[in-house]
Amino acid sequence: MTIGLSRRSFLKSAAATGAALSLGVRTTAAQEAARTVNVVGWNSPDHQEILLNAGKELGITVKYDVLPAAWNDVMQKITLWGQSGYDGVDILFADDLIGGLWGMNGWADDLSGLDVSSKVQGDLVDNIAALNSAAGGIYRQFFLLDAEPFYYNKKLVPTAPKTWDEMTTVAQSVTGGDVWGWRPLGGNGHAFNTVLLMLNQAGADLESLSDPETLAALQYMYDWVQTSKITPPSTVNEDNTTVEALAAAGKAAMWWSYGGSLKNVPSIDGSTLSIDDIGVARYPAGPASDIGLVHGWGFLSPKASANKAAAHELLNYLGQPEQVRNLVLKTNAPPPLKSLLADPEIQAKVPLIMANGGWENTIRGAKFREPIVNHRQVTQLWTMIDKLGAYILSGQKSPADAQAWAMSEYQTIKDEA
Known part of the structure; x- marks a missing residue:
């Protein structure tokens, strides 16, 4: 299923929400909504399963939708979401272009304050740390870091x-x-x-x-x-x-x-x-x-998210090294964390990280x-x-x-x- 994106749809959605509140939606319904996280990501059953299972662990309902198949459609949609302040997406899969567009235009949260960001800061490969410095914040929680070898x-x-x-x-x-x-x-x-x-x-x-x-x-x-x-x-x-x-x-x-x-x-x-x-x-x-x-994909947190607390709780969970490992094994791409480069199962799945004297040598200094x-x-x-x-x-x-x-x-x- 794809997400409708017209401004009319946004306005109708907002109006419906306002009407429901004015008519006195019960507290239990509001609490349930607050524990729902809307994710837009890859058309990948494996990744959808990881997100849904993470939600179950935390008592959060994850609603998962997929990015369009055509890249031009992706950029058109996510640009309109950012410009309009659309609040229907709580976590967005983001590559370098999406991450740059949202981060540099002020549409994405700086995730520096998340507990997991502090926990893994010293474990991030140097290239990601350099990007965060250049961008002036942490606008993506990476789950893979690939390269152009x-x-x-x-x-x-x-x-x-x-x-x-x-x-x-x-x-x-x-x-x-x-x-x-x-x-x-x-x-x-x-x-x-x-x-x-x-x-x-x-x-x-x-x-x-x-x-x-x-x-x-x-x-x-x-x-x-x-x-x-x-x-x-x-x-x-x-x-x-x-x-x-x-x-x-x-x-x-x-x-x-x-x-x-x-x-x-x-x-x-x-x-x-x-x-x-x-x-x-x-x-x-x-x-x-x-x-x-180098290039990568990660989770982005829209500033306009209507379910920010639950979304950040989910990101704190997904950013733990053991959860990043699960994502890496499903993606078959190099990990963003140095500690995972020595994992035998990841090495078997991603032989590239063992080539050329090791992955850190291959990506040393890469931008x-x-x-x-x-x-x-x-x-x-x-x-x-x-x-x-x-x-x-x-x-x-x-x-x-x-x-x-x-x-x-x-x-x-x-x-x-």
Whole structure:
């Protein structure tokens, strides 16, 4: 079932509530309502079961609804909820874009005051602590922390390259026929990650994009397709599913994708690669660093929630390490807590955390999607950076022209904030 979202529905709901109160709803009904928590999350029976069982443990009725299937519909709905002060959601599953949008616009509670936030503060992986500092508060209670690792086909590239220049040289040496040395994600809304990866590794000024380091990052990306020819022109249309299928077919020497790629690629029908054939490494270092990107999902508490006390009680429970463990095992994604990285069952479910000398080495220094996640204009910034990636990977704009366009767009977004 999906939640109706028109403003008329909000107003009718509010009016009905007011009428019920004025007609003298009995105290027992009010008390029952206060012990109800409305959750909107993934279309996942496993996660729904965890939330419902947690509610039973606490004597809280959990009503669970699902996010829309299409991402554009998700963003449209949750933006309207935030802007309108809709009080029908008490806990919302939130990724980086949702968390940034709600946190930076003042629509989400700062969860710093929850008992569990203090309890696990020292156990959070460093990347989450850095995000909370950049955002100025704890706007999500994380239940997973994933990354965008650098992968390579050991049959073609026995050892991961260490620098940008070395990656280009290695990629050129193995590119030929239908095999391409480097396949980043460029299509269906994934290009913004590729842009942010290179901007960070170049040491670009993410608050202006006006510096020589930004131009260097864009030139490097442009050269993949146009000059070095280690990346096919089709990359501008290729998402993670496409790239993983190409990797499974032996047509990608090096690629980046999300954390699930290590298990996904060998499991594709007819895959030429086993899990032992896939290397995971830190990124080849740019002029400034070799850092990658991380992303995560967590629980968000809307400020407008009508059942805040019960919702925060439920969050205190769900944030306990043993409950986070349950969520991680259902999600098959890396945990947000350092203490869970040594859990044998989690290691078996998520082999990525054992690769590359351990998960903490893989994500060391990796950033969330700044500046998108720590500015109010989340959707506009995401759109701008993704379009910037499309301009570069398609060759539609030169690096200099693309930078000039991005600087102008960025300033317009800031002026409208």
